[in-house]
Amino acid sequence: MTTSPSAGTTASSQVFEALKHDLIRGRFAAGEKLAISALKTHYGVGLSPLREALNRLAAYGLLEQENQRGFRVPAMRLEELDDIAGLRTQLECMALTQAFQNGDSEWESQLLAAAHRLRRADEQPERIEEWEQAHLRFHRALLGACGSPWLLRFIGQLHDQFDRYRRMAPPNPGIRTTLDEQHAALVELALARDIQGARALLDTHIRLSHEVARGCCSAAP
Amino acid sequence: MTTSPSAGTTASSQVFEALKHDLIRGRFAAGEKLAISALKTHYGVGLSPLREALNRLAAYGLLEQENQRGFRVPAMRLEELDDIAGLRTQLECMALTQAFQNGDSEWESQLLAAAHRLRRADEQPERIEEWEQAHLRFHRALLGACGSPWLLRFIGQLHDQFDRYRRMAPPNPGIRTTLDEQHAALVELALARDIQGARALLDTHIRLSHEVARGCCSAAP
DNA sequence: ATTTCCCTAAAAATCGATTTTTTTATCAAT
DNA sequence: ATTGATAAAAAAATCGATTTTTAGGGAAAT
Structure with a gap:
C-alpha cells in the first residue's frame, strides 16, 4: 500500500x-x-x-x-482593512468572553500546547510559514471553547482576510516579539479568567497588526 | 436582439x-x-x-x-438553530446601532419603501414567496447603512441559515401579523433614531421566529 | 451464524474537446 | 486624429466521455 x-x-x-x-x-x-x-x-x-x-x-x-x-484577486483597500479589523476585534472579543465562561481544563491544555508551539516557532525567525501556522492555531485555540461554530467560522474567515493585508508588510522582528509577548500574556489572563483584561489586550493585539498593515496598505497603491 | x-x-x-x-x-x-x-x-x-x-x-x-x-443537505439540529439565532441577534443589533448612527435621508427613504412593499405583500397571504422576498429586503434596508460590508455579508449568510429553519414551520397568519406590526414599529424607531428601543424590539422580533422554528425543529426528527 | 474478502454496479471526480463570450487588433469613414 | 464597425484571437464556460472511488451483495472461511 x-x-x-x-x-x-x-x-x-x-x-x-x-x-x-x-x-x-x-x-x-x-x-x-x-x-x-x-x-x-x-x-x-x-x-x-x-x-x-x-x-x-x-x-x-x-x-x-x-x-x-x-x-x-480583490483589490487592497484601506477602507476594507479597517472594516475587517474592526469587525474582527468585535467578534473575537465576543468569542473570548464566551470561551472564558465555557472553557474547561481541556481548553486550558490545548491553549498551553498551542502557546508552546508558538514560542518554539518564534525561535526560528527564518521559518515564517511555521510561525504563521502556529500563530493561526494559537488564536483558534484561544477562542475554540466559545461554543458557537458559526462565530468561529466567521472569525476564521475574517482572520484569513486580515492576514492578506497583514502579510503585505515585511517581516519585522521587533513587532513579532511584541506580539508574542502579548500571546503569552493572553494565556495568563485566560488561565486567570480575567475577561476584562484579556479583551483589552486582544483589542491592543489586533490594533498593532492593524496599524502595521495600515501603513503598508496606504503606501502600496 | x-x-x-x-x-x-x-x-x-x-x-x-x-x-x-x-x-x-x-x-x-x-x-x-x-x-x-x-x-x-x-x-x-x-x-x-x-x-x-x-x-x-x-x-x-x-x-x-x-x-x-x-x-x-445539512441536518437540522436544535443546537445549531440556537447558535444561528443567538449570533444573528448579536450581529444585527451591532449593525442596527451603526445604521442608526450613519443612516442618512436616503437610508430613511429606502427603509420606508421597503416597509411599504412588505405591507403590500402582507395583503396577499397566498403569495408566500413575494412576502419572503419583501421581508428579506426590509431587513437588508434596515441595516444597510451600517457601513460594514463584511458585517452585512455575515448577517445575510446567517439570515439564509435562519430561514432554512424558520421555513420548516407551516405558514401562520397570526404570527405573521405580529411580525409585520414589529416591522412597522421598527421603522418608527429608526426614524426616531431610538437605538435602545429598536435593539430591544429587534431582539424580540428574532426571538419570536426563533421560538416558532424551535418548536418545529424539536418535533421534526 | 458471523466475519472477511472480492466482485459488480453506481456515483463522483476528472479530463479533453467544443461552444460561447469577451478582448484585442484592424481598417474604413467622418 | 477620433470614432465606429468588423474580424481575428484569446479566454471563459460548458459539454460529453473517461477514470477513479465508493457502496452493496454474495461467496468462502472461520
Whole structure:
C-alpha cells in the first residue's frame, strides 16, 4: 500500500488549499486577473477541479468572480482593512468572553500546547510559514471553547482576510516579539479568567497588526 | 436582439441561485444526499456548471461536502438553530446601532419603501414567496447603512441559515401579523433614531421566529 | 451464524474537446 | 486624429466521455 501525499483527498480540495494559502500570503498581485490555464499547469490539475476551487474561493471571499470574465484577486483597500479589523476585534472579543465562561481544563491544555508551539516557532525567525501556522492555531485555540461554530467560522474567515493585508508588510522582528509577548500574556489572563483584561489586550493585539498593515496598505497603491 | 431570460448570466450562477432558493425553502429533506444526475436534469444544466454551483453552496454553508462522497443537505439540529439565532441577534443589533448612527435621508427613504412593499405583500397571504422576498429586503434596508460590508455579508449568510429553519414551520397568519406590526414599529424607531428601543424590539422580533422554528425543529426528527 | 474478502454496479471526480463570450487588433469613414 | 464597425484571437464556460472511488451483495472461511 502506497501512501501518496494526497491520500483520501480530491484534487479539487488540494488546489483549494494551495490557492487559498497563496492568496493569503500574497503570491498574486492585488487586483490581478487570474490566468486559468497558467494556474492549471502551476498546480498540476485539470480544468474542472481548478474551476471548482476557484468557485469555492470566490464564495469564501478570497476571489472576485465577474460575470463572464473569470476570476480576479480583490483589490487592497484601506477602507476594507479597517472594516475587517474592526469587525474582527468585535467578534473575537465576543468569542473570548464566551470561551472564558465555557472553557474547561481541556481548553486550558490545548491553549498551553498551542502557546508552546508558538514560542518554539518564534525561535526560528527564518521559518515564517511555521510561525504563521502556529500563530493561526494559537488564536483558534484561544477562542475554540466559545461554543458557537458559526462565530468561529466567521472569525476564521475574517482572520484569513486580515492576514492578506497583514502579510503585505515585511517581516519585522521587533513587532513579532511584541506580539508574542502579548500571546503569552493572553494565556495568563485566560488561565486567570480575567475577561476584562484579556479583551483589552486582544483589542491592543489586533490594533498593532492593524496599524502595521495600515501603513503598508496606504503606501502600496 | 433577443433578450433571453438569462441575459448576461452564466448557467453556473443561475443554478446557484435556484438551488440556494430551493435549499432555503426546504425543497430537499434535511440530511439528504443530493443525486447529481437528477439535479442536472431538473435544473436543465450540464455537469460542470452544476458542480461549480454545488461547490459555492458548500463554501457558503448551505451544503456539506464529504470527501469523495458528493454533497449532502445539512441536518437540522436544535443546537445549531440556537447558535444561528443567538449570533444573528448579536450581529444585527451591532449593525442596527451603526445604521442608526450613519443612516442618512436616503437610508430613511429606502427603509420606508421597503416597509411599504412588505405591507403590500402582507395583503396577499397566498403569495408566500413575494412576502419572503419583501421581508428579506426590509431587513437588508434596515441595516444597510451600517457601513460594514463584511458585517452585512455575515448577517445575510446567517439570515439564509435562519430561514432554512424558520421555513420548516407551516405558514401562520397570526404570527405573521405580529411580525409585520414589529416591522412597522421598527421603522418608527429608526426614524426616531431610538437605538435602545429598536435593539430591544429587534431582539424580540428574532426571538419570536426563533421560538416558532424551535418548536418545529424539536418535533421534526 | 458471523466475519472477511472480492466482485459488480453506481456515483463522483476528472479530463479533453467544443461552444460561447469577451478582448484585442484592424481598417474604413467622418 | 477620433470614432465606429468588423474580424481575428484569446479566454471563459460548458459539454460529453473517461477514470477513479465508493457502496452493496454474495461467496468462502472461520
